[in-house]
Amino acid sequence: MEEFGIKTSIHFGKNALEYLKKLQGAGIFIVTDPFMVESGLVERITGYLEKDRCTIFSNVVPDPPLELVIEGVKEVIKHRPDTLIALGGGSAIDEAKAIMHFSRQIGNLPDMEFIAVPTTSGTGSEVTSFAVITDREKGIKYPLVDQSLLPDTAILDASLVKSVPKTVVADTGMDVLTHALEAYVSTKANAFTDALAEKAAVTVLRYLIRSYTSQEDFRAREEMHNASCMAGLAFDRTSLGVNHAIAHNIGGKFKVPHGRTNAVLLPYVVEFNADMKEFNPRAYTRAAEKYAAIAQLAGIGGGNVRAGVKNLVREIRKMQEQMKMPFGFKDCGILPEEYQKQKDAVAQGALADACIRTNPRDVSREDILELLKRAYQGIR
Structure with missing residues (x-):
């Protein structure tokens, strides 16, 4: 029950x-x-x-x-x-x-x-x-x-x-999207949390750029404010995933704003959780199917699950570009020598983080190090 x-x-x-x-x-x-x-x-x-x-x-x-x-x-x-x-x-x-x-x-x-x-x-x-x-x-x-x-x-x-600056709108808005997507694919997700997470994610995909572009667009600011709350209601019941497990440790070590950290990681985490290295339309993961469902609801879906996931990742990166956000941690000011020095501690901390328990795909130390490698360079 x-x-x-x-x-x-x-x-x-x-x-x-x-x-x-x-x-x-x-x-x-x-x-x-x-x-x-x-x-x-x-x-x-x-x-x-x-x-x-x-x-x-x-x-x-x-x-x-x-x-x-x-x-x-x-x-x-x-x-x-x-x-x-x-x-x-x-x-x-x-x-x-x-x-x-x-x-x-x-x-x-x-x-x-x-x-x-x-x-x-x-x-x-x-x-x-x-x-x-x-x-x-x-x-x-x-x-x-x-x-x-x-x-x-x-x-x-x-x-x-209304007067929140653009950089904060970008960072916090991508934080909302990360909350919604991680709640949606969490192993503890259910019909009620899915309804909240879906609404929050689609709202961000439709209104974040509008909110970023104009402080006078009160409708967009209001929609994003409500979306943040709905995503919170969802992940409070489902917890989150590897995105936040890593972000908590990046923030603690390197002082990168939390929402910006989540934004950098998000495309790589979606690709990792979707796990579509091999083309097999009969073996899509549940996470891949749910990511594709979000893309479809937002009007950016493709003809199949694979296309939907790719379009969602593409849309996330497009939003990052439109809001002049960094694609990698290198562009966030983390020096190579500092990254090399701390990456193992970040991976260890992420594995110990409670959020990782509800990630839809099992995560190893090697998986985290690979995610960090790609996210540091901004490899696309």
């Missing part, structure tokens, strides 16, 4: 932020980054609240480190708020999740409401039980997985992503 449920209440569409009016009179702890404060975006949140009851913790940085989580936990225990709000991209939400989780455990604060307000369209973290925290000394990213990390409420307001 399988089960599918959604714990997080999702508020989206016009005036979604008005949900915050319900928090009048509550003690609020807001976890965000300095830019949200400097740009005035945090005032979009506090404007619905009683400002004298708000504490703003703006010590969020990309790839949140353990020491900032500890600092945040101390502040939450000190203020004992009724509600914790995460405002920002994946790093802010991940840091807030870890702060919330450990505050509840250490400080005995079980009744706090946890609200996530994403300001990028990429991680889907507002509806997942995952968070990634970095140990800077060891250069390792630790995925946390626990149902207690799920926000109680997610607020999707596309006006908050």
Whole structure:
């Protein structure tokens, strides 16, 4: 027997932020980054609240480190708020999740409401039980997985992503596509997660370039914001695959943005999982059939499964080119000597990553090293 449920209440569409009016009179702890404060975006949140009851913790940085989580936990225990709000991209939400989780455990604060307000369209973290925290000394990213990390409420307001710069739109958008495709071919996928993953993937293929091209295309920004959430709902149930297993370790070692890392790897991982070295129309893998189904739904499919997979890979690379993204890690600034020094550690870390367990094809150390070799050079 399988089960599918959604714990997080999702508020989206016009005036979604008005949900915050319900928090009048509550003690609020807001976890965000300095830019949200400097740009005035945090005032979009506090404007619905009683400002004298708000504490703003703006010590969020990309790839949140353990020491900032500890600092945040101390502040939450000190203020004992009724509600914790995460405002920002994946790093802010991940840091807030870890702060919330450990505050509840250490400080005995079980009744706090946890609200996530994403300001990028990429991680889907507002509806997942995952968070990634970095140990800077060891250069390792630790995925946390626990149902207690799920926000109680997610607020999707596309006006908050209207001014996101093009490079961030590209990185986060390709992250959404990777989430959707890995969830879709996961060994834990089911009919309900497939529906969410299909919708998310097709939405990205139709709207990401529009969102990248124009900040004024509100429809495209809104579609991408919703797609990010749907992909998050899917992979929270299915987990991910080798793409993320490698990306977590590349990010920890080389500081390449997570979405960009996923984008570089994605075409190679799709080809690897599809496993179509030999032409045998009777022996297509389940992953190949599902990739081809996505291509068909997006209007880029071919006459058979093989053509559909190839067209999907071609479309991913076309999108990377249109958004001026790197095709290989060499173009991300990773020096050859650093790559050679760290590749074995990356492979070892990827094999130990929990995401690899649900990859649709078994993965060996040699497979990962080959994927890394191709992805480093951008071999097409």
